[in-house]
Every structure is written in structure tokens, then in C-alpha cells.
Amino acid sequence: MTKARTPRFYFSLRSPYSWLAYRRLLAEYPDIAELVEWVPFWEPDERSAAALTGTFPYSAMSRAKHLYILQDVSRLARQAAVPLAWPVDRAPVWEIPHLAYLVAERAGLGREYVAATYRTRWEQGRDICDRAIVAEIAASIGVDPDAAASAADDPDLRADGCAILERICRDGVFGVPFFVNGFNRYWGVERLADFAAELRARLVPATGLPAIRAGTVGLGRSSDEGHVGGCG
Template identity: 65%
Template sequence: MSKNPRFYFSLRSPYSWMAYRDLLDRYPDVAEAVEWVPFFEPDELSTRMLTERGEEFPYSAMSRAKHFYILQDVGRLTKARGLPLTWPVDRDPVWEVPHLGYLVARRAGLGREYVDAVYRTRWELGRDICDPEVIADVATSLGLDPVAVSTAASDRALREEGVEILLRICKDGVFGVPFFVHRFSRFWGMDRLDEFATHLRSKLAPAGALPASATSVGLGRSSEESHAGGCG
């Protein structure tokens, strides 16, 4: 099992977006210490490639009731944070488009900047981040190759890298986002960020420097037991 602390984020999820903002605003040291790993629902091709590797993606579609709850909940949370919010409309989304595009940006040393720009594009401007033209615009604004970034989902090598990430998601027991992992400890939801930060600081700081007060989520706990600001 990897010893590196990990932050599983999704460019689709409003809770992941808010956790990202809270992470940078309140815990910049933690943001620097964690590995940023994209979480995305696989399309038909990625699902087939994952199945060929003997795994099944640990995600199920939310109910209509939960969907309406999230609309209300996110409205409250963004208002409390003073964040602008424009709900996007997803039409036949292929989540590999923005998330594999992140891999290209990360290789260029602009992964964090890409995440920020895509979140802003989706949640503040309400644009469709599964549209390659939208991702090309984001890439151009960052000085990245717009073709390489926007067509990442068509690149076989990047598809295979994406499947490796999906395998990590399965191995780490990630069932929703945001999700934080450090060794055997799991923390699901933006409401667990404080606990994760306390936990991680206590482990990375000199012995006795910080109290360890986090409560982790066990591997066997179902995603239905609490909401915790977690979303798929």
C-alpha cells in the first residue's frame, strides 16, 4: 500500500470543488503534501478496459431525491462561502475529456492551475467541461497545447494511464469525492477535511508537535451511512 497521502478529486463534483477551495485557503501545507488523483466515472471504453483488468468501478448513480437534495445543499454551502455558482448542464458527458486532460497539464507542471481553471469554468461559468472545445479554451488560457489537452481521451496511452488511476480508486476503496487517503485511514467528504488535515499534520510533523484528533472512515463503511459533503 502506498504511503503517500492522496486527495481524490473530481472536476464533476461541486463538493470536490468546495473541498479544493477550502484545502488551498485553509491548509496550503496539506495541499502541497498530498498527491492529487483524479476520480472520474468511466465511459464504455474505460469500463471495458477496467473489466479486462478484473475490476469494477465502485460507483452507482444517485437517486432523484439525492439529486434534488444536492442542488439545495450546494446552494447553501456556496452562499455561506461567498462563491459564485452557475449550475452546468451535462449533455452526454464523457468525463475522460477533462480528467485525462488534467494528466497532460500535470506533465507540463500546470496540474494545479488546470484544476483551478476547469473548476471555475464548470461551477462559476456553467460551461460543459466534457466539450473538447471548452477544454481547448482552458488549455489555451494556461499556455498549454489545446489539441493535446482537449483530445486526451482519444490518446491510447492516456486512456491506459486513466485505467491505472481507476484501478487505484478500486484499491483504495474510493466510493465518492472528495476522498482523502493516508495509509489505512480514509476520510470521505468535504466535512472531513479538517479531520484529515489534523491527522496528516500529526503524522508528518515532528512527534508531539500536533495532536492527532481525526476520526477516519473505515473501509467497510457504506456511502449511505452519512452524507458528509461527499458526492459522486
């Protein structure tokens, strides 16, 4: 399967809905987690945005939506019996943790970095845009802490990051979690079941994946057009 046709899971280390989808993906659809390409999504800073050829498909959420997400995510976390500690973002630069993911991925530890970073942000409430915390996360999983903490300053990683942002634009990813399979797009935690069902149905003859469990229900998205368990 070529990279252009590989099913994709767009995730953001910033988004609580992406975090919940990640947990569900691993717990309920481990075969799908292994099959898909994991692609980070983040809002570009001025330097990254200036390098893009198009307009990044993201709009800031309203105060009303922000307050709703606080309530909704807290409810979903309780339902899933997941510990939740809300972080406080002070002038975040999202290239810092997300380009560090590229460092970890190249070391073969991308999944471990995602797990540790989600835990740090959503279970411990810590600032993952703090370079010292990124270095701590990297060291804990065996990744070069200096390389991870300084990833946003590396011109090659910046270029690779911009290429990912261009892919986000081409795929029309306006929020996370976002799943892509061919021409089909799925946005939100509760769309994961549909994405997995389609993927399994198409690939069963080739890979022998088990049929999806009937009646699976997803958890509960962000731009101001609506809400289906995802975040912009």
C-alpha cells in the first residue's frame, strides 16, 4: 500500500478528544492502530504558517465552545474512568512537542513518545510546550532529550513539519481526531468505530482482520460549526 493510500490517523498532543481517541484506538482497535499511519496535527506558529503554500484549515474556538469542551471532556473522562488533569497553556508553541515527536519517531519510539506526552499533559496537567518537560519526556523513553527539546529550532525538522502541515491541508483536516481512508474522512472520537469497520471490511480478504464487534459506540470535534467529539 503506497503512502498516499495508507489509512491515516491525524492526532494532536494538544487535543483532549485526540487523547481520548488514542486511548480507545489502542484499547478497542489495536489492529487498526498498527495498520494506520500516525500523523501529528498542530496549529502552526508564525514561522511555520509563513512557509505554507496555502491557508491552514483551522479556526480558533469561541469562549462558549471552550467552556463546553471543558464540561464535555470531563464527562467523557469520567465515563471512561480515565484520570484527567486540565493543563494551562501559556503562550504555547505547538511545534515544540510535535516536532519532538518526529525526533522520537525517527528513533523508533514515536508511539512511546505519544503515550508519555499524553500522560504528561492530560493526566498530570503539565505544560508540554515547556522545553524542559519535553526533554524530560524524551529522556524517560530513551530519546535524546536535547534533540527533542530543540526540535523546533532544527531547520530540517521545521521543513519536515511544514510538509506535514501541507498534507493536513491537502487532506482537509480541520480538527482532530481525524481519520482518512482513501476518499473517506471521519472526524471525532465517535467516528472511530465507523473508520475501523470500513477499514476492516475492506482489508479482511487481504489480511484476515477480525470482523468488528457489532454495536460498538464511540465516545462522544473543534471548529465552531458543531461538535462530534473532536477538537480543532
